[in-house]
């Protein structure tokens with residue numbers, strides 16, 4: 001590309017290029033840092049193109065506007081296929097080559113090959129279904145031709161017409177970001193339609209007006225010169241009004257930036273030609289027809305624009321593009337900065353914490369209710385304890401009913417043996433009875449625990465649900481959830497409330513059941529050696545010898561009844577003496593049993609506390625991360641604004657340079 005001598009401005013092309021490349025380098029890092037891979041790729045392409053010093057101009061427009069014919073007119077030969085039916089189906093790049101040739105580049109890296117120029121139509125049109133199928137495999141056709149305009153690294157790209165079909169429109173819109181300037185071809189007989197106006201918007205966003213030319217073709221269809229002039233000024237007016245609209249949307253109607261923009265872009269450059277007549281004139285060497293086609297005037301302009309001004313135009317386009325990229329990035333950083341406000345995640349944590357606090361209250365409430373059940377349970381158990389003296393007495397009487405005492409046992413040294421034997425028998429009996437009473441107390445106690453188990457079950461259901469919610473809100477759901485309390489308590493019993501209560505009761509109490517049984521039995525039995533203080537003496541023999549037998553009989557009966565009375569008295573005494581201690585022990589036992597449920601609830605309180613702590617920590621971490629992200633976005637935004645501001649200054653200087 002020829003570099004015109006820089007005018008007397010401090011901006012030289014090199015400096016501008018250097019500034020743009022440096023800006024793009026930073027923008028690449030920023031876009032990549034934000035994970036915007038598409039934009040990063042675009043930035044990278046822009047940079048490569050600046051460094052390659054190629055200038056590419058695309059000929060664009062609605063379908064059937066005479067785009068291909070116009071390029072053929074420039075080439076002076078019918079090289080690109082043109083037809084009354086929608087024709088172009090690929091991008092055709094016209095580039096400089098001494099010897100005319102065509103290189104067909106296939107899509108997806110499926111190679112390329114050279115064909116004769118006459119074969120071009122076989123690869124690039126959609127005039128027949130077969131041709132269209134082949135064209136759909138072609139990325140682009142490169143036409144080498146000795147076009148003077150293309151001498152200095154300039155390529156002209158013929159594009160498929162817009163609006164005919166979606167795929168073609170996509171191809172054409174896709175190329176916009178990869179070219180430096182565009183020629184919008186408009187038909188004289190339908191000047192600047194709504195869809196062309198909309199398309200202009202894309203062009204303006206991509207390049208700014210300085211890089212868009214308007215070619216109104218087929219003016220030969222308007223034989224009256226005054227009609228031609230009228231059409232050209234109509235197009236010019238419509239384009240200008242569209243540009244004002246664009247400026248108003250982007251800068252605000254009437255603002256300084258608005259007027260600045262309009263001054264910068266200047267008037268649209270509109271040319272009226274007849275591509276058809278120009279081509280015919282060139283091919284048939286009909287100078288008059290060529291002159292009437294008005295192509296020579298446009299060629300003179302293009303000569304300047306594509307060779308002398310192209311470097312400047314390219315720089316301007318690149319600068320506009322950098323500004324556009326900056327705007328996209330600024331919006332993104334602003335969006336992320338707003339999203340990084342910790343309040344958003346804080347609100348969620350707040351409601352979660354409130355939920356867990358409520359769960360804590362429920363737990364404390366359940367614990368209180370369980371505790372409230374205890375006195376009632378004790379009251380129901382007490383009668384069994386109070387009946388103990390009576391029960392033991394009855395059992396003792398029965399055990400001592402028929403004592404086996406002989407006359408020989410009346411010897412003083414044998415009496416203690418008799419007493420011991422009776423006591424052993426009595427102890428055995430009493431032990432059995434107190435074990436039975438203990439079993440009864442145990443069963444009653446378990447029954448009294450049932451309402452507590454029910455309370456626990458109801459709370460466990462709520463606990464599990466809330467904790468599962470808290471966990472999933474805090475941790476990625478892939479984590480295995482903790483074993484639900486309900487399951488731990490008694491398996492998954494669904495809605496079988498009774499079975500569930502039974503299960504809870506047993507899971508909770510079973511562990512300590514043997515201990516409790518022993519404790520209760522101990523509580524209800526007599527201490528070892530309880531009758532050690534009982535002393536019995538046999539009645540001394542007296543009276544005449546002949547009456548000895550009867551006397552002995554009397555003595556035996558007396559011994560028996562003494563032993564019985566002594567043991568019963570001692571038993572009553574011992575039992576009576578220990579009743580208040582037993583009552584206290586029973587109270588302790590009931591409290592102990594109920595505390596098993598209390599402990600279960602206490603453990604859930606611990607878990608809830610841990611969960612709340614975790615929320616607090618997570619929240620602090622999140623807040624810190626959000627703050628950091630916010631700062632990072634702010635710094636990025638600041639840097640991007642800097643690049644944008646510098647690029648805008650550059651854009652102003654470059655357009656001043658163009659006007660000079």
Ligand SMILES: Nc1nc2c(ncn2[C@@H]2O[C@H](COP(=O)(O)OP(=O)(O)OP(=O)(O)O)[C@@H](O)[C@H]2O)c(=O)[nH]1
Pocket residue numbers: 062063064065066067068069070081082083084085086087088089159160161162217218219220221273274275276277
């Ligand atoms: N009268 C007249 N007809 C023209 C002119 N330019 C193009 N045509 C005709 O308009 C029709 C379409 O021309 P093309 O050059 O194929 O148009 P295109 O915009 O390339 O069409 P697509 O590739 O399908 O988008 C052809 O029949 C041309 O002969 C012109 O300046 N005057």
Ligand SMILES: [Mg+2]
Pocket residue numbers: 067068069081082087088158159160161
């Ligand atoms: Mg075409």
